Amino acid sequence: MxxxxxxxxxxxxxxxxxxxxxxxxxxxxxxxxxxxxxxxKNRRFEVDGDQAVTVDGYGYRWRGPGTLEVGDRVLLPENYVSALRHGPGPFPGTVTELGTTYTGTLSMIISRAPAIPRQTG
Structure with a gap:
């Protein structure tokens, strides 16, 4: 029991x-x-004619040439936090989303960055 x-x-x-x-x-x-x-409802894909993208969690603008896709490597302008993390000057990032939900002013992406070579087994 x-x-x-x-x-x-x-x-x-x-x-x-x-x-x-x-x-x-x-x-x-x-x-x-x-x-x-x-x-x-809030995602912007274009800002004043520029493509809006999210790079590593932050919104940026891209003027071209061409359009960016998720996974593209880009070169970003120095900002206060990047200077502390990466040192002075531009730093690389990866497009993680198309568009952005950030509503403030967006910095411009400087250029595309070279892709990171894949290592083979």
Whole structure:
């Protein structure tokens, strides 16, 4: 009888845990959906005729030639944080998203940067 009671308690505890996990997953899904909808409403792909892109999490403008794609390497202008991290002068970055949700003034990308060579096995 004791084993039955322990099994019942264990089963109920597992059920509570599974329900909590399912509820947390549902909340996370709804939050992601809301973020995506807000992103779609606020994302800018062009600013004053220039292409807007996100480079390593920050919004920038690209005047060309051509358009940038996700994964393209670019050379970015020095800013306060980059000077501390990379030293003075321009620094490389990678386009991580097309468009940006940043609404402030965007810095211009200086140029495309050479791709990083892939190492083979």
């Amino acid at each position: 004791e084993a039955y009671r322990q099994g019942l308690e264990t089963g109920r505890a597992q059920e509570r845990e599974w329900r909590q996990r399912a509820a947390a997953a549902q909340v996370e899904h709804l939050e992601r959906q809301i973020r995506e909808e807000l992103d779609a």
